[in-house]
Amino acid sequence: MTDLANHVRNLDAEALDAELAGLDALEFPHEPRRSLGHALWSATWPKLAAIGVGLGIWYLVVWSDWKPKYLLPWPHDVLSRLWTDTANGKLPDSIAITMQRAASGFAIAVLIGGTVGVLVSRWKVLRVAIGSFITGLQTMPSIAWFPLAILLFKLSEGAITFVLVLGAAPAIANGVISGSDQVSPLLLRGGKVLGAKGFGLYRTVTFPASVPSLIGGLKQGWAFAWRSLLAGELLVIVPKVFSIGARLQNARDLFDVPGLQSTMIVILIVGILVDAVVFGTLERFVRKRWGLVDPAG
Amino acid sequence: MTLTDPGTRIDDRGTVDQPAVAVGPVVSDNTVTVRGATRVFGHGRERVLALDGVDLTVRRGEMVSLLGASGCGKSTLLNILAGLDRPTTGSATVEGRVGLMFQESALFPWLTIRNNITTALRLRGVPRNERKGRADELLASVHLEGFADRRPHELSGGMRQRAALARALAQNADVLLMDEPFGALDAITRELLHDELERQWREHGLTILFVTHDVREAVRLGDRVVLLSSRPGRVKATFDVTLPRPRHIDDVAVSELAAAITTELHEEVRSHARD
Numbered sequence: 001m002t003d004l005a006n007h008v009r010n011l012d013a014e015a016l017d018a019e020l021a022g023l024d025a026l027e028f029p030h031e032p033r034r035s036l037g038h039a040l041w042s043a044t045w046p047k048l049a050a051i052g053v054g055l056g057i058w059y060l061v062v063w064s065d066w067k068p069k070y071l072l073p074w075p076h077d078v079l080s081r082l083w084t085d086t087a088n089g090k091l092p093d094s095i096a097i098t099m100q101r102a103a104s105g106f107a108i109a110v111l112i113g114g115t116v117g118v119l120v121s122r123w124k125v126l127r128v129a130i131g132s133f134i135t136g137l138q139t140m141p142s143i144a145w146f147p148l149a150i151l152l153f154k155l156s157e158g159a160i161t162f163v164l165v166l167g168a169a170p171a172i173a174n175g176v177i178s179g180s181d182q183v184s185p186l187l188l189r190g191g192k193v194l195g196a197k198g199f200g201l202y203r204t205v206t207f208p209a210s211v212p213s214l215i216g217g218l219k220q221g222w223a224f225a226w227r228s229l230l231a232g233e234l235l236v237i238v239p240k241v242f243s244i245g246a247r248l249q250n251a252r253d254l255f256d257v258p259g260l261q262s263t264m265i266v267i268l269i270v271g272i273l274v275d276a277v278v279f280g281t282l283e284r285f286v287r288k289r290w291g292l293v294d295p296a297g
Numbered sequence: 298m299t300l301t302d303p304g305t306r307i308d309d310r311g312t313v314d315q316p317a318v319a320v321g322p323v324v325s326d327n328t329v330t331v332r333g334a335t336r337v338f339g340h341g342r343e344r345v346l347a348l349d350g351v352d353l354t355v356r357r358g359e360m361v362s363l364l365g366a367s368g369c370g371k372s373t374l375l376n377i378l379a380g381l382d383r384p385t386t387g388s389a390t391v392e393g394r395v396g397l398m399f400q401e402s403a404l405f406p407w408l409t410i411r412n413n414i415t416t417a418l419r420l421r422g423v424p425r426n427e428r429k430g431r432a433d434e435l436l437a438s439v440h441l442e443g444f445a446d447r448r449p450h451e452l453s454g455g456m457r458q459r460a461a462l463a464r465a466l467a468q469n470a471d472v473l474l475m476d477e478p479f480g481a482l483d484a485i486t487r488e489l490l491h492d493e494l495e496r497q498w499r500e501h502g503l504t505i506l507f508v509t510h511d512v513r514e515a516v517r518l519g520d521r522v523v524l525l526s527s528r529p530g531r532v533k534a535t536f537d538v539t540l541p542r543p544r545h546i547d548d549v550a551v552s553e554l555a556a557a558i559t560t561e562l563h564e565e566v567r568s569h570a571r572d
């Protein structure tokens with residue numbers, strides 16, 4: 001121990017530098033690199049297996065003759081219908097219409113929900129006044145808004161957008177609010193010590209610190225938006241606009257079960273893709289950036 | 298919980314209510330001056346006396362260790378000195394710009410450490426085109442030049458605290474208030490950071506108030522060790538550390554003085570068992 005004491009005592013500046021550098025090199029976390037192919041495969045095979053199992057169950061149900069074949073056709077008939085309708089452009093056209101509605105509605109929801117969220121998290125009075133109201137709004141099933149929306153906007157795009165925004169905006173606002181609630185007091189203290197106050201503190205610390213929660217709110221908002229949108233498209237059929245929802249309703253009216261089921265598959269795929277690809281990627285990126293990933297995990 | 302009436306105590310000491318924190322040039326040799334600072338939290342029966350007539354001065358360029366067990370109100374005192382809180386009665390003045398460092402680095406996790414420092418420079422009003430260069434200089438001064446583009450969570454605890462030190466220096470702080478900054482580090486890293494802090498202290502002519510509950514660390518670093526009592530926080534004793542620098546935490550003389558202070562600290566802690 002005395003040896004170490006003498007050793008450290010006698011350190012001149014150069015030796016201190018060397019020792020710090022050595023310690024940095026030792027302490028610096030090393031991440032084992034995995035090949036891209038390996039990563040892709042380990043992310044893909046469980047999904048492929050799940051699809052396989054799902055198809056198997058579907059075949060079993062059809063094969064059991066639980067329902068007649070014209071009500072519950074073979075999966076390969078549905079899939080071939082999915083292929084032809086994709087190839088002849090009918091499905092892509094419907095997807096384009098629906099996604100356009102989704103995108104514009106979601107953008108409005110982000111704008112409104114984000115603004116309300118920022119205002120409510122900045123002002124205590126507003127918080128007390130409408131904080132719980134926002135959560136209440138979120139629990140309200142979007143379908144319950146449609147009768148009013150149809151009266152207000154008639155059978156138009158406006159009615160669908162109205163309900164979509166009402167479904168998604170509260171979730172987004174709540175993401176912003178809970179994000180700024182959960183900012184570590186240590187970071188706020190750190191920001192104040194650096195001289196940030198008022199809106200500067202919000203911009204420098206509170207907002208960036210709440211981004212992970214904000215992404216969660218966006219993701220949840222999207223789920224609400226997507227549900228409200230399809231409910232809306234089934235109820236509010238705008239003439240000559242052949243959206244996904246209109247397609248579904250039309251297939252039901254015409255007893256076109258392969259058409260109906262292939263459209264349902266499209267809804268499922270779009271939902272999964274947006275959730276996993278858009279929000280999943282965003283979430284992973286933010287979690288990594290913000291240091292919320294366990295390096296051992 | 299100790300419920301004391303602070304009013305009586307202040308009258309006993311004859312301390313006068315003075316204007317609270319004032320930052321600016323004061324004609325004296327003291328950089329930090331605390332006079333009869335009292336801080337009460339809560340009202341009525343719920344009132345808690347965190348600080349009770351604390352008197353403390355730190356001279357320019359001095360490094361003072363503030364030592365205390367739990368409940369000595371050291372965080373309250375640092376908050377007051379950093380301008381994040383005000384004393385209920387009494388005064389606390391700090392001459393010069395204050396930097397504050399915590400046990401956790403309080404670096405912003407979403408920014409690289411370079412951008413953490415440019416943020417401090419921005420808030421200080423340094424023009425945009427000078428920030429990056431200044432940040433890189435500061436990082437080099439704490440030997441983190443190779444890690445400027447890393448984020449805090451990609452660094453070790455010791456590296457984070459050095460980055461936090463660089464950020465405090467970026468505030469152009471004259472006075473550095475440190476709240477157990479090395480408390481969460483392993484022994485070797487901690488010893489190296491003692492050396493590093495001593496070097497920065499000399500190079501920048503800093504005035505440092507270093508809060509710790511580690512007696513040997515207090516003796517290793519301080520020109521003086523101020524012992525605070527707990528609940529309420531009061532200055533119990535002050536020890537001058539005349540040992541020559543550089544010192545090391547394992548020096549026999551450091552250990553001897555630390556043992557003497559530890560005895561007092563134990564006495565202080567024991568006295569609370571009778572409450």
